[in-house]
Every structure is written in structure tokens, then in C-alpha cells.
Amino acid sequence: MDLFVVPTISFRLLHGLLIMGHGRRQILWFGVTAHPTAEWIANQLTQACGWEQIPRYLVRDRDGAYGEIFVRRVRSIGIRDRPTSPRSPWQNAYAERLIGSIRRECVDHIVVFSERHLRHVLLSYMSYYNGTRPHLSLNKDAPMSRAAETAGRILCRPILGGLHHQYARI
Structure with a gap:
């Protein structure tokens, strides 16, 4: 879990979780x-995990936005909270790498207009x-595994307005 900041067209800062x-x-x-608050972050965690698919532990940084409300919610759900050491982004390397991606x-x-956008x-x-x-770490597969397509004509489908493309055989 990690927070990141995205500026909008009006130079407002939005926080992504x-x-x-x-x-x-x-x-x-x-x-x-x-405006990220501890209560909002705790509600987002509850919505993400639900009460049935509870992870065993949670790796996060020591951001001030994770307040006492968040810590109590994590404990009440039954998740072991593992905050990283101060000023140590390499201890949560997967999340940091994903935010960079x-x-x-x-x-x-992309020019962001609003929270909704x-x-x-x-x-x-x-x-x-x-x-x-x-x-590459998944042997050139996606996180949600897919079958290899070996025959058929290749079609290109634009994603995110043509920023990326998906190639599939039909």
C-alpha cells in the first residue's frame, strides 16, 4: 500500500492510494x-479487502496520513501492520516500482481534470x-494469467486513448 500525488490541470494536487x-x-x-485522512484510507482498505479476503500482513510507509484510526482498523480486521523504516522506500520496492510505472x-x-477523471x-x-x-518477472505474462494465442489474425485495440495497445488474435 502506498500514496502518490497527481497534479490536475488547475494545479490542484490529488492523492492516489x-x-x-x-x-x-x-x-x-x-x-x-x-484530502487523504486516516479514516478515508481505512475505508479504502476495507473496500479493497472486504471482510472475507483478508491479507495476512500489510506493508506501508510511515506517512502521517496513516493515523490512529487506520491502525485500529487494520488491527480489528486481523491484518499484521508492517510499516517500513523511516526514509526507506526500498523496503516497499514493489509498490514504489508500480507507482513509477x-x-x-x-x-x-494525460492531463487530469478532476478526481472523477x-x-x-x-x-x-x-x-x-x-x-x-x-x-518479465512473470515470464511475460500478465498478473491475471492468460492463455497464449497461436493462430489467427492479429488485431490491435487501443487502450487509454491510444496510449497503449492490446494485440490479440481472432
Whole structure:
């Protein structure tokens, strides 16, 4: 779990919340707000995990936005909270790398107008990242595994307004 900042066209700063699973580096949840509070982050975690699919532990940084309300919610759900050491982004390397990919592959190329627009862009990117984007660490597969297509004509489908493309055989 990690927070990142995205500027809008009016130079307002929006905060994105990323929750990812470490197993296959799958994006589980995106949240967007102008003012992240501990209560909002706790609600986002509850919505992402639900009460049935509870992870065993949660790796996060020591951002001041994670307040006492958040810590109490994590404990009440039954998740072991593992904050990283101060000024140690390498201890949450998967999340930091994913935020860098989101910036390089998506947000740096799109002008964001509002919270709603950023949420739509991030959900579109999540669909692309989890279902289409190849990962070298996953043997050039996507986090949500897919079958190899070996026969048929190749079609190109634009994603995120042509920023990325999905190639599929029919």
C-alpha cells in the first residue's frame, strides 16, 4: 500500500492510494481524494479487502496520513501492520516500482481534470496492467494469467486513448 500525488490541470494536487498484492504483483485497488485522512484510507482498505479476503500482513510507509484510526482498523480486521523504516522506500520496492510505472506509462501523458477523471484513468490503467501488460518477472505474462494465442489474425485495440495497445488474435 502506498500514496502518490497527481497534479490536475488547475494545479490542484490529488492523492492516489494504491493497494497491490505481492504474489503476482496485481493491482487490487485504487482510491483518489484531494484530502487523504486516516479514516478515508481505512475505508479504502476495507473496500479493497472486504471482510472475507483478508491479507495476512500489510506493508506501508510511515506517512502521517496513516493515523490512529487506520491502525485500529487494520488491527480489528486481523491484518499484521508492517510499516517500513523511516526514509526507506526500498523496503516497499514493489509498490514504489508500480507507482513509477503508473507515472511513466499513464499519468505523465494525460492531463487530469478532476478526481472523477483521475479515478477513471487509474481504473482503465488497472484493467490494462492486470490483464494485458506483460511482466518479465512473470515470464511475460500478465498478473491475471492468460492463455497464449497461436493462430489467427492479429488485431490491435487501443487502450487509454491510444496510449497503449492490446494485440490479440481472432
